[in-house]
């Protein structure tokens with residue numbers, strides 16, 4: 001079984017996220033998602049999520065492309081995760097191009113094109129503008 005692993009916040013899940021997960025899953029037979037915890041998001045990415053970790057986790061687990069969701073609590077857990085789960089492929093959107101090449105010693109590393117026109121930040125901005133008329 002060819003296992004794929006990827007990581008992210010996945011807040012306000014949108015079709016750009018789903019397209020990434022769909023393409024990542026297509027690179028193997030099993031997809032693991034390292035989902036950033038609320039603490040990791042706040043402390044390391046300075047992101048305040050709209051949905052909690054448990055809510056974001058339940059949304060991902062409802063997707064046919066996702067087989068397992070694990071917590072992402074640190075920038076430094078990827079090598080041990082790849083080893084522990086015997087991942088063959090690590091996938092991220094190309095906004096991270098090159099940032100995780102150190103994983104090439106442990107698995108394949110694939111950066112996939114982002115879906116350009118959508119982002120959680122943009123959704124929040126658009127909704128804020130609509131609310132304020």
Ligand code: C2G
Nearest residue numbers: 007008009010016017020092093094114115118119
């Ligand atoms: N993504 C995408 N297209 C978008 C938005 C996001 O392909 N329009 C991809 C990102 O490239 C990433 C994944 O969807 O691979 C999740 O995006 P985020 O939730 O924004 O993840 P991020 O905050 O970049 O966290 O250790 C890695 C980090 O946890 C990644």
